[in-house]
Amino acid sequence: MKEFGYQRAGDVSGAVAVLDADPEARFLGGGTNLVDLMKTGVERPARLVDVRELPLDTIEEVPGGGLRIGATVTNSDLAAHPLVRQHYPALAQAVLAGASGQLRNMATVGGNLLQRTRCGYFADVSKPCNKRDPGSGCPAVEGEHHNHAILGASGHCVAVHPSDMGVALTAFDAVVSYETADGPGELPLAEFYLPVGDTPHRETALPQGALITAVTLPPAPVAGHSRYRKVRERASYAFAIGSVAAALEISDGTVTGARLAFGAVASRPWRARAAERVLVGAPATAETYAAAADAELAAAEPLRDNAYKVTLMRNLTVAVLTELTEETAR
Incomplete structure (x- = not known):
């Protein structure tokens, strides 16, 4: 490991000032x-700026509804918070599915x-990787890629984003607030992650x-009836091979509101807007849910060894939406 400096930030402006002066520094949260x-x-920062003690660890309601979640809130506290569990249950479920208890703490x-991605080529500095070393190539395209992207990838990178939390946040139109030396800013999560294109090393718009x-x-009444389901290769703690965050509103047997996002299928949490368009106004049936999944997955471009994800995501979408429908009928 490269030697690095360490300092604990006393306030937000001070933390930002350090990175403004030293581009090789990194913020340290849970680590x-x-x-x-x-x-x-893979990462070789010259300095770590510890931000865990900054006053960014609260969850509070915002005017008009919705929640504001501080950046240093732990995953455990987020999943256990009563407002999250009541108004955004899929988010709590996603966090609990995301790691071991020790890591969530x-x-x-x-x-x-x-x-960052858990792609094996990215994590191995002896291998080429466009995300780690731009222009060096993407060996996963022809190599080991059974858990890689089927949506939104490019020949420059086929890695997937590992976050479970991000999938649920994407479904509910979360907005990321940030601070820079030039002042505060905001990014909708839909714009936060950049498309892969030919610059996979540029991962966010921050x-x-x-x-x-x-x-x-933001306020989202539909989110109160939501669910997150994750499929993994072993029952214990593991990254997803496919996941779905879904929310439904149903009235008189018709879908009147829907939110849907996929995980482990793209370089970023994938909002399934084509599927949502099929769902709203259609009968709340398994046939509708299959048609919605097919509409979203029509854009899939699987690799040699990951075409199974198309079937997996179709079946998972139908299963989760059907479960939500059955709950509504009780």
């Missing part, structure tokens, strides 16, 4: 991803959104040196 990448040499909301301060969930 559950960053420190691992430092051990393998350390990991933060801001860090979760910024965690300005250089920006510190995430909060994530805001």
Whole structure:
């Protein structure tokens, strides 16, 4: 591991000032991803700025409804919060599915959104990787890619984003607040992650040196009837091979509102807007749900060894939406 400096931030402006002056510095939250990448040499910051003690660890209702979640709120506290469990149950379920209890106790909301892919080629500095070393190539395209992207990828990178939390936040139109040396800013989560294109090393639209301060969930009555389901290769803690965050409103047997997002299928949490368009106004039936999934997955471009994800995501979508429908009928 490269030697690095360490300092604890006293306030937000001070933390931002350090990174503004030193582009090789990094913010340190729980460290559950960053420190691992430092051990393998993927990340080599000159300085770590510890932001865990900043006053960004509260969850509060915002005027008109919705929630504002501080960036240093731990995953455990987020999943256990009564307002989250009541108004955004899929978010609580996603967080609980996302890691072991020990990791949830350390990991933060801001860090979760910024965690990097678990692609084996990215994590191995002896291998080429366009995300880690731009222009070096993407060996996953022809190599080991059974858990890689089927949507929105490019020949430059086929890795997937590992966040479970981000999938639920995407379904509910979350907005990311941040602070820079030039002042505060906001990014809808739909714009937060950049398309892969030919620059997979540019993962987010955050300005250089920006510190995430909060994530805001706007009011969404449909989110109160929501669910997150994750499929993984072993029952214990593991990253998803496919996941769905879904919410439904049904009236007289017709879908009147729907939110749907997919995980582990793209370089970012994938909002299934084509599927949503099919759902709203259609009968609340398994046939509708299958048609909605097919509409979204029509754009899939699976690789040699991951075409199974198309079938998996279709079946998972139908299963989750059917379960929500059955709950509504009780």
